[in-house]
Amino acid sequence: MQRSTTLKGYRKDVGVALKNEFLRKAMDNFAVAYRASRENAFRELDSERLIQDVAELKDRGIDQMEALLDQFIAVATSKGVHVHLAKDSQQANEIIATIAAESGAKRVIKSKSMTAEETLLNPYLEIKGLDVTETDLGEWIIQLRGEGPSHMVMPAIHLSRYQVADLFTDVTGAQQSNDIEKLVKVARRELRQKFVDADVGISGANFAIAETGTIGLTTNEGNARLVTTLPKTHIALIGLEKLVPTIREALAINRVLPRNATGQAITSYVTWITGPAPWGGEADGRKALHIVFLDNGRRALAKDRDFSQVLRCVRCGACANVCPIYRMIGGHQYGHIYIGAIGLILTYFFHGRAKARNLVQNCINCGACKAVCAAGIDLPSLIKAVHEKILGEEGHPLTNTLLNRVLRSRKLFHGLLRSTQLTQRPVTTSDGYLRHLPMIFAKEHRFRALPSIAEKPFRDRWATIAPSVAKPRFKVALFSGCVQDFVYPEHLEAATRVMAEEGVALAFPMDQSCCGLPVQMMGESKAARDVAIQNVLAMAAERYDYIVTLCASCASHLKKGYPKLLADHPSLADKAERFADKVLPFSSFMVDVLALSSANYTGDGEAVTYHAPCHLCRGLGIREAPRALIDLSGHRYAPASEEETCCGFGGTYSSKFPRISAEILETKLKDFQATGAERLVTECPGCLMQLRGGIKQRGIEMEVLHMAELLERRRK
């Protein structure tokens, strides 16, 4: 549970987590294993279709939340269920404590419920004098340790068998071995007694079916079945977003949820409970069934056009499983109660701004979460949107304001970069955006060597190098992005030559500026919008067949971000769409449009490995073109494991959380070295800067090249 109030404090906690070797190893193994098991689980299915279905049916449910709630209450009440509606956590806890008190309960058993974690139910009930026992193995372990969960599905993933053995030794008062199988059986037998003694069982639920007043629970251990069967009173605490119209929606979600959560086709148990079932503790007994629906901001969220998507979440935990940051620091530092990408967002809505303030800044925007979300939620955008909301509420930091001003004027911005070239010294305040550019890195950036600003930016070289092409096959405008323009003009030069030789007429519109992604990442969408307008006008897309960029991040922002940013613009919305249609990243243009022939390239099939930039592979779905280019240009593509995992750069991210960035980089470099290749190619100047810097710093024998450079070298 992350509760630091300052960014500095948060960074410190993160630093401690990064040094936890067991955690790191456990997370690494998990990240790799999860990917394989998810793939396996969806092998025979069209996962995208299924996820799309879940997204649509959840959206419908969110729209009808009030009606579904009314229907559920009416149907369940008619069957003798006591249905309660709690407006917030406090009220939910009170309702549950009152039910327990009225039934004369002393001992409570619980099955796993993130909703109960959200309301901090256990401590509340304990204060009320109840003896509460979690019965999910992982939850029991963390309860005994007085911790919160570190994963939504596997709450004790941060602990080793040795820690569990010590814990169980304490609890049973008898020495326990480190054998996992045995530890599990100790829990089985210890907890069985708790089941027998309990007066109240509390569960969550994965589904609340309005049509029949049924709740559905998915579990693997079977504890929820005992919790809902043995004690007379059963209380289910359920978030309102779990409402679905009928069993059909529940079954559709259940095809995705377990596959996405743990790679299982289905969990061991799915339990459907309708009305108070018979209870054998007394003659002709029936259960007392209470259902407590939790609002806690959900009803307002359902009506919030920008954020209602959040309620689609089915709590599969996948967005944490694939997150490179989660992998490095674990769940206790990557959420307050809810964990992973969705946790960053939910923390704001359920637990308030103060708890979310630091967390939402710790996203590198790699898009890995979005690519696997069971409900198709655009998580990275929502994280940014929450960040921006917080800035709006608390005021924008001075550096952001300065940067907004600088970026809005291309001349001012470029002027600043030029003067920086002369001094190669920091030009803005310590946290300023310009640290995103290489010259201004402080000591925390020493995990990689950094390049300096080029003496002459590409824009100043253009007049002398602009090729003239007779009878061009295509007319193309180059979009440079600021890093390539000012730090790596040689990439653009290489691309210019290679493309001209293929019969492409090139232009470089001088009024183009930074694409605006860095400010967007800082939660400054207004400035991002202004810059987008400038670029759309500057690039004059109508004059060209394509707009090609060598920066994957720019490409994805121009293509996907601009139409969204300008969707409401009265005169530019259409223009932005047409502009976006023409944008292509370099490799895609070379392979898909030019159909580059290997005949023009020589080579001995030297092994070249590849880093897939997040914004290229997931952002734009371009996976094959870069690999093909490696082979076409006389090399042999040598795939690295986890080719698509983020390199840890993330623009401003690497200056905000340099230690996490460094650790992510470390893992990546090991993967590349394992391929045996001596050359590494990528297609994003940010990634290249990070990778090159890391390799240089460590003295690794490997050359990092931009795709354009790789091609130019082998051109006949």
Place this chain on the structure above:
Amino acid sequence: MNLSILWERSYAVSDTSSTALFTHKAELVSTIVHPAKRLDDALAYALSACVEKEACPMLISGCEAELSPPAEALCETKRGKIIAAPDLDATLREGFAEQCDQAGIRLIHEGLRDHLGGIDIGITWANWGIAETGTLVIDSTREEIRLASMISEIHVVLLPVDRIVGGADEIADALETAMRDPYNYTAFITGASRTADIERVLALGVHGPLELHVLLLGDD
């Protein structure tokens, strides 16, 4: 749902492909699947499983590990082997009880609450099998059925092959009908109880059965 209809009939071999798929998917999650021509064969199977099963003290459920005193005390209540078959037809049960008796095993069909420390074998019917996931659908509204499938160390399920459907959506209507009742408790069961909560290592039998056996009735 009235299950007596199911056991009285002869079991036709039905759609072999969904039976094969069910078997395959069930085995993937450690379910032990066996064909059984007749109900007698299925019960004989359950009985021999119980005879062969080691009695509690040696069982993998971990009796050798010391526990806290209350938990130990609960374990002490478990004496002698027990099979629970709460939804077997009465006449059938009588014959079966005799066989169990001869093997020194107690057959019960109610009062499972007196055995919460655990029973050796629970036998229940399944209403459906879902091939896509190797899942058993069991109407467990009666508490004795619920308990037989929860507190048994081995759960033996009788599944007529013609009750196997391809996917869960095919039985959505039937489930909904059952859920329209004033009360209903339906379980989807797929494999034994499992956890991976300690170091993500899979362990079977955390709170529910350690083993799940399915007898496909009507299959050759």
